[in-house]
Amino acid sequence: MTASLKNRCFSFLLIICLLFTVLLAVPARAESEEPNTLEISAEHAIIFNADSGYELYAKNPNDLVYCAFLPRLMTCILLVESGVSLETQVTITSEMLKNTPEKSSANLANGHVVSLRDLMKCVLVANSQECAVAIATTLAGNVNDFVGQMNLRARELGAENTIFTNVTGYFSAGTRQLTTMRDIAKIITHALSLDYIEDYSDSRFIEFSVGSSRRTMYTKNLLIDPNSGYHSKRATGLAMSGNAEQGFALASIAVNKNMRLVSVAIGTESFGGILTDVAEMLTFSVNEYAFRTIVQANSPVAEVEVVLGKDRDYVTSVADKTLEVSMPRSVPDKDILQVYNVPDSIHAPIVKGQKIGTVDYYYDGKLLGSVELLAQTDVALDIVGQYTGYISKFFKNPYVWTVFIIILIITVGYTVVVFLANKKRIREELRKKRDRVKITEMKKNKKR
16 A cells, blocks of 8 residues: 555544544533523513413512502503493593602693593503503592502412502602512513503503593603614513612513513613613523424323223323423423323223323423323223123122122031031931830840
């Protein structure tokens, strides 16, 4: 072999080794890849899926924080739940205005008439305090009673750490109007299950009538304003509030493939800071969340023992539907817990499509979804085995053995009694026979 040929062979082998090393290294790097991280300035934050309830990210989620926009959102929740027609006309009174710490650009005055629908839009879009007071007074007669209803409803929704003291969200030093990020998530999740709230809050402005005049109010959530430097294509509206004294708060939604991913942040010192934080949170949620197929329809899931099955002693169960859930991309499949609700065995006959049980899928203690398990095939009944089983079962029954033993005892006892009676009768007959023999012999002797 020439030196040139040897060099070419060596080079070829070296290239093969390098390629092999690279191929081995790629999966290892992918497995060790860290999930996306999120850095924001807000002191408190949470990201969750409004449809599944899964929490993607949380920062100080159990700390008590000021309620911010939550009282106004709860006011709208109680309005929708009340069933009162939104076309109801409300007359603004001096008492309503008196209970409004900071009036909005709605410029409502005593005697103005506005519909409940427009009042709710003003609250959701422009944070109007006097409109929130007008709604509360119309529904409960006065603000204090309405606040009591808000606190009761918060408890019913599982927001155990939330205390409302007003409907406006107005901040004052030393206030006890407090909540937590996880309580906010519970209340927002419920709000998004109701009509109107999500749609109305996702408006850049509202136009409404007061008497013969038309008025316009604009949102402070610049994430949904295309003309704003903070505009985010991912964002839809929800709620915003704050000032330099209390800090700023913002809740917004990103919709991604029918997933509603809610981002909430509270506690930045600047208006621009809260907008930037939530925009980053929305981007993070969309990039980190993805739909995942947990199980395909008709795919085998579990085998179940069949009792008295002809030619087979098990049946394969399959999922009745495809289960897709939205989950963080960084969660490995092995961390999804499967809980089977199936019997240890099932008796034949079995019909294809027959329900056998269910399986529940959990991650991090939360239910992701469930599917029913159906028999994949028919399983006929083994008739011979069935009757053999009946006989075996019959003789294994303790009551049968009890009766059998009793009958055996009675039979043996009766046999013994009869035997003894016969024995006595035979002895008696023998005795009588011997006596007759003796008498006969005595008579013969006398004749002699």
